[in-house]
Amino acid sequence: MKVPTEHLLVDGPVGKIEITVENPGAPRGIALIAHPHPLFGGGNTNKVVQTLARTFNHLDYVALRPNFRGVGLSEGKHDDGRGETEDLLAVLAEAKVRYGNLPVALAGFSFGAYVQTRVAEVLLELGRPAQRLVLVGTASGFVEGARRYQTKAVPADTIVIHGSEDATVPLSNVIEWAKPLELPVVVIPGADHFFHRRLHVIREIVSRAWRH
Numbered sequence: 001m002k003v004p005t006e007h008l009l010v011d012g013p014v015g016k017i018e019i020t021v022e023n024p025g026a027p028r029g030i031a032l033i034a035h036p037h038p039l040f041g042g043g044n045t046n047k048v049v050q051t052l053a054r055t056f057n058h059l060d061y062v063a064l065r066p067n068f069r070g071v072g073l074s075e076g077k078h079d080d081g082r083g084e085t086e087d088l089l090a091v092l093a094e095a096k097v098r099y100g101n102l103p104v105a106l107a108g109f110s111f112g113a114y115v116q117t118r119v120a121e122v123l124l125e126l127g128r129p130a131q132r133l134v135l136v137g138t139a140s141g142f143v144e145g146a147r148r149y150q151t152k153a154v155p156a157d158t159i160v161i162h163g164s165e166d167a168t169v170p171l172s173n174v175i176e177w178a179k180p181l182e183l184p185v186v187v188i189p190g191a192d193h194f195f196h197r198r199l200h201v202i203r204e205i206v207s208r209a210w211r212h
Contacts, residue, residue, distance in 0.1 A: 003057045012090045014083065015075025019091060020044055022053055023062040029103040029131065030095045031056035031063045032088060032119075034112030037139070037146060038071045038078050048109040048136055051199045055206045056107070062099050066091045068112075080147070081111070085118040092119075103131035110169065110193070113138040117152035133158040134206055137166060137193050141173035151177050158183060159209050161202055163191030 006021040033056070035049045036042030044065035053063035068084050069076035076083065092104065104123070108116035113135035120130050133154055140151040162174050164187050171187065178185050186205055191198040 003054075009073060010091065010094045012074075012076070012087045014069065014087075016073060017075075017087055017091055018044075018067045018071075018073035020053075020065045021062065022057050022065075023099075024057050024060055027060055027062040027099060027102060029056075029059075029061040029105055030092070030099055031059075031061040031105045031107060032092055032095065032116075033063060033065050034084075034088060034106075034108035034115050034119075035065065035068065035071075036109050036137075037111035038068045040145070042111060043067055043071045046109060047199060048195055048202065049112070051195075051202055052107045052109070052134065052136070052206070055203045056105060058207065059210050061105060062095070062102075064091060064095055068115075081115050081118060084115045085122065088115060088119045089122060105132050105134065106130045107134040107136070108138075109136045111139050111146075114140065114149050114151050117154050120154055121152045129155075132210075134161070135159070136161045136202060137163065137169055137195070138174055138177070139169055140177040141169075143169055143173075153181055154183065156181075156183065159206060160185045161205055162187055163193060163195060163198070164189045165191060166193045168193035 003022040008019045009016045056063045067074040106116040139149045
């Protein structure tokens, strides 16, 4: 299925936000997908992020892949998740104007997954909770070369996917975060942080979960 791609620049709290949009037409939901850490080469063309977008397109969601501050044409400077949360909320508001008040799926990879836990918390406080979250390679706890992530609590139906061989965010970090939440974690055996040769497994896990 070839889905039309559109590139947008929308106004955010500190300037323009660049977004890649894939719209299958007559979408039944909005999927907002967040990319990995900008200071370590993360951007919206990341393979995991693209996989998530295609997965949601197949589920008839319009997929939005914004670039965080300082990446591509997005203005501003990296803000450790605070400003990035505000930017994603701004993108979501724009998406609702363009596509209607549709259910919202929040998806993210690595740093992007961490930011989406913050976005979900804000939406819940506003009385507009996300339909569901998909968190892949979630940044949690101490991450080498970055910092300590205080990843937020998420709903029980959140889809959490992690690689058994993740050397960037050890699986034990995510288990430690998920344990008090009684949150299941789907572990992909043999997968590293970037899910090389395992991207199709991510697609299958999300697609199966959405059909239930």
